[in-house]
Amino acid sequence: MSYFKSEHRSSFFNLKFLNLALALLVILISGVGCGEKGTSKMSGSPVGDAVVSTTAESGDTIKVGILHSLSGTMAISETSLKDVALMAIEEINAKGGVLGKKLEPVVVDPASNWPLFAEKARELIQKQKVAVTFGCWTSVSRKSVLPVFEELNGLLFYPVQYEGEESSYNVFYTGAAPNQQAIPAVEYLMSEDGGGAKRWVLLGTDYVYPRTTNKILNYFLKSKGVSKDDIMETYTPFGHSDYQTIVADIKKFAVGKPTAVVSTINGDSNVPFYKELGNQGLKAEDIPVVAFSVGEEELRGIDTKPLVGHLAAWNYFMSIKTPENKAFIKKWIAYVKKHKLTGGDKRVTNDPMEATYIGIKMWAQAVEQAGTTNVDAVRQAMGGQTVQSPSGFKITMDAKNHHLHKPVVIGEITEDGQFDIVWKTDGPIRAEAWSPHIPDSAKKVADWTYPWVCGNCKKAKF
Helix, strand or coil: CHHHCCCCCCHHHCCCHHHHHHHHHHHHHHCCCCCCCCCCCCCCEEECCEEECCCHHHCCEEEEEEECCCCCCCHHHHHHHHHHHHHHHHHHHHCCCECCEEEEEEEECCCCCHHHHHHHHHHHHHHCCCCEEEECCCHHHHHHHHHHHHHHCCCEEECCCCCCCCCCCCEEECCCCHHHCHHHHHHHHHCCCCCCCCEEEEEEECCHHHHHHHHHHHHHHHHCCCCHHHEEEEEECCCCCCCHHHHHHHHHHCCCCCEEEEEECCHHHHHHHHHHHHHCCCCCCCCCEEECCCCHHHHCCCCCHHHCCCEEEECCCCCCCCHHHHHHHHHHHHHHHHCCCCCHHHCCCCHHHHHHHHHHHHHHHHHHHHCCCCHHHHHHHHCCCEEECCCCCEEEECCCCCEEEECCEEEEECCCCCEEEEEECCCCECCCCCCCCCCCHHHCEEECCCCCCEEEECCCCC
16 A cells, blocks of 8 residues: 555554554544545544544543643743643633533643653553643654654644644644744845845754754755855754853854844743843844744743844734734633732733644534544544634634644834734745755645645655
8 A cells, every 4th residue: 555655654654564454444434534524433543552542522521631841941931831721721611611521631741851741642642531632832842742642643732833844644733834934034034124134143942943944944045045154053952041152153243244143042041042132232223133932921021121123923922903812812811810820910922822722722623523532533624624813814724734824923022022013924824844945845745634645755645
């Protein structure tokens, strides 16, 4: 069966023949993919050595996994994602739940420990029998859990911008792919409105997301005529706090040509980096910094006056003025007060929070359409699901590549830690799971429409 062949086969397709045969037999018997989306109901789905329960809704509740770091270097960003996930679940439960049952959140803390993410993911699926998991922030945590979700046929919703170069049968990506964030940000900084940058500093935390994103940006910049001598690339460990030398080096590198910094620093390292920008008087009008992991939450504990004018590229900002966002913020403030969350009146909304919220609402819609929490049926039903987002746009899940169609928004930091929007797309754009700027990736297709061909092959083979 040649359609199981792929250049980079996932563990889902590397099963023993017997298990493949059993899985295919179940699919044939149950009729998944035959007829309209979400109409079929399977009684079980053998995958590897585990059988994932497809009757998660058979009890009094439906368990939902929340997999976020609530301690360690990533807690600064991920805690709010846990909180907004619980808010969305509370909203759904107040309206009667899903399939007439209340959602029961199962919250675990992998503590910014990447191997522990995989261990906790396995516990959620095998022991807790969750129907779905919402979680991770960094690509290294997503890469850690990916084999687990593929082995056990679990379902992960990943809510943060990432480097692309991945497409999985078992993941729905509700954050931004590079063409929905990094590429538009660089194009803006190249433009007259963005300052006409000719020289580039690619500064990031040393892990898969920054290095892969910068690999894409290197190809992109060179295609625009930028010399390799005009590209500076620097990486620091997670939790890095001393940016004095790096900022000084940036100032030296910028002499002679308009220069911009593209920051893929993640976690609590953003605080000392931005403080050092202020300490050395590096102003936006001189050397603008655009960040992909800095939003309202990360700026909440920083004196933002020295940072005014520096940029961030996302798909949502709290400052977006739409009726939908006004309602979203009102709900969030009420939830914070009700549950007396740490930070109180200073709590903000941000892009990954919106992506988490959208993902949970979409999953609930898909379960209702499928009539079951069965992973295979829900996966089918997810394609084409649409949610009215706080950004004001109707956001749709792409059936083929498991990514959201999203708008791109670039904002300038203001004194109050919010963003003035300086550029945005007219509407949502389709994500590119595999970058067209990397020669090998340009050949690949992400296509998970039934009968689920492959996510990284050169062309569909079925």
